[in-house]
Amino acid sequence: MRHRPAPGQYHPVHYGLSVVGLVLIGAMAWLAVTHQLKLTFVLGGGLSLTLLLLIVDRIVPYPRRALPKEEEPVFTPPAGEDFEPDEPELDEAAPVSWIAAGVWRQRKQASRLGEFETDKATMADVGVTAEAPTQETRERVPTGPQPAVSFTAEAGTAEAGAAALAATPVVGVWWEPGPWPACCGQLAVLTLVNPTRKELIPYDRGGQIERATFDPEDDEVWRELVEFTRNGHEPENGMNLFQCPVCARLYGVATYD
Numbered sequence: 001m002r003h004r005p006a007p008g009q010y011h012p013v014h015y016g017l018s019v020v021g022l023v024l025i026g027a028m029a030w031l032a033v034t035h036q037l038k039l040t041f042v043l044g045g046g047l048s049l050t051l052l053l054l055i056v057d058r059i060v061p062y063p064r065r066a067l068p069k070e071e072e073p074v075f076t077p078p079a080g081e082d083f084e085p086d087e088p089e090l091d092e093a094a095p096v097s098w099i100a101a102g103v104w105r106q107r108k109q110a111s112r113l114g115e116f117e118t119d120k121a122t123m124a125d126v127g128v129t130a131e132a133p134t135q136e137t138r139e140r141v142p143t144g145p146q147p148a149v150s151f152t153a154e155a156g157t158a159e160a161g162a163a164a165l166a167a168t169p170v171v172g173v174w175w176e177p178g179p180w181p182a183c184c185g186q187l188a189v190l191t192l193v194n195p196t197r198k199e200l201i202p203y204d205r206g207g208q209i210e211r212a213t214f215d216p217e218d219d220e221v222w223r224e225l226v227e228f229t230r231n232g233h234e235p236e237n238g239m240n241l242f243q244c245p246v247c248a249r250l251y252g253v254a255t256y257d
Helices: 012-034 039-059 101-105 135-140 158-166 197-203 216-230
Strands: 129-131 179-183 189-193 239-243 250-254
Touching (some): 101 189, 129 158, 158 179, 189 197, 197 216, 216 239, 216 250
Antiparallel strands (some): 189 239, 239 250
């Protein structure tokens, strides 16, 4: 397929041939006047040059224009009725920087969290432990929007991570013990818990959030939770999404009923 030029665009080959053609036609006209050449010779030569230019114009393609680089598309979920929690959010600030403000405000929404209840005081009491992602996991998971915080709790050692979680009140949905991702030497921020479809959209850029599974063994369950949420339903098995405050990687932790 031949590519037509955009307004103001002209291929150098066509430009050069046009200049040469005009020069030759001018030269032939000058020779016709000064040397009394026949008009048919001038017209024939001009017609031949015109045909040559037309042939070249059909053969030499115009270069493709580079399309402007588009931003990564945001995943658009299918239409449907969205799940919305029945209870309002609390007006309270999060006690630690590794719990997102929205997650802390939503921690009493029973319609969001199901019948999950605990009499434990801290995340350590629930059995949640700080764990660093493997290199394979770091390479697989997507990144999200720029985190709202620049640092959380240092978790460069198992002792530091355990101490931080021992001072963290229970938040999220933990039907059984699980990991709290510790990426880039920091505790990741608990960003979403059993989110609505609208809450998930900013993190599901390009439909990549399903690759965020922290533990590969939970991949199938995590993907089901993501799809369930995309369709506007409330996740049932515990959907906890974390984000590293340093590299913005996203980690999904699914717990079971």
